[in-house]
Amino acid sequence: MSQIRVLALSGSLRRDSFNTRLLHFAEEIAPLGTVFDHFEGLGDIPHFNEDREHPAPAPVADLRARVRTADAVLIATPEYNSSYPGSLKNALDWLSRADDNGLTLPGKPTAILGASPGLLGTVRAQLALRQVLHKLDANVVRQPEFLLFNAHQQFGEKGLAKDSPAAQLLGTVLGGLVDLVQQDRLAV
Ligand SMILES: Cc1cc2nc3c(=O)[nH]c(=O)nc-3n(C[C@H](O)[C@H](O)[C@H](O)COP(=O)(O)O)c2cc1C
Numbered sequence: 001m002s003q004i005r006v007l008a009l010s011g012s013l014r015r016d017s018f019n020t021r022l023l024h025f026a027e028e029i030a031p032l033g034t035v036f037d038h039f040e041g042l043g044d045i046p047h048f049n050e051d052r053e054h055p056a057p058a059p060v061a062d063l064r065a066r067v068r069t070a071d072a073v074l075i076a077t078p079e080y081n082s083s084y085p086g087s088l089k090n091a092l093d094w095l096s097r098a099d100d101n102g103l104t105l106p107g108k109p110t111a112i113l114g115a116s117p118g119l120l121g122t123v124r125a126q127l128a129l130r131q132v133l134h135k136l137d138a139n140v141v142r143q144p145e146f147l148l149f150n151a152h153q154q155f156g157e158k159g160l161a162k163d164s165p166a167a168q169l170l171g172t173v174l175g176g177l178v179d180l181v182q183q184d185r186l187a188v
Pocket of ligand 1: 012013014016017018019020077078079080081082083115116117118119120121122
């Protein structure tokens with residue numbers, strides 16, 4: 001089987017973000033043959049403005065190119081005020097628009113993760129994000145849903161343990177994402 005390229009997109013700009021850490025942990029436990037590209041330019045993407053769409057700002061062009069190159073997208077979102085962060089919505093608004101090469105997200109295998117120190121583990125953020133990804137026609141892993149509640153405790157000092165229930169659930173989500181990529185390849 002050839003490599004599966006995963007674009008990892010954290011919705012947090014925070015240096016010690018649980019969500020960014022979650023994506024690096026996902027890379028550690030991902031199925032063999034999976035290669036991660038961590039997008040770290042979310043904070044450089046300007047506010048979407050229809051008057052300034054063309055030519056696309058460099059950070060937007062970079063994100064679009066990396067989504068195009070990727071076989072799959074893995075998003076980890078924080079929860080801000082019962083939804084997902086505006087910086088992530090802004091990036092999705094840019095991705096919802098075509099450039100000369102067309103759109104990037106329709107049909108793209110995509111999975112959603114989320115981590116929060118709270119008890120609900122980003123459930124509301126994920127629902128809102130899922131709704132927008134549905135509109136953008138991404139091919140989103142439906143089940144299982146991965147919600148990391150009490151993230152500060154679950155990460156602890158040493159990070160998530162590879163034999164933890166959270167790691168097992170995350171592994172199942174990653175398996176689902178790989179399955180969507182393989183279905184795509186079989187369909188060609
Ligand atoms: C503006 C703001 C709003 C927040 N709202 C929520 C919320 O609605 N639900 C929740 O569980 N946590 C909320 N939090 C706490 C975040 O879950 C917490 O800061 C988390 O660590 C952010 O994710 P990160 O570690 O990846 O940066 C909020 C934090 C901020 C800064």
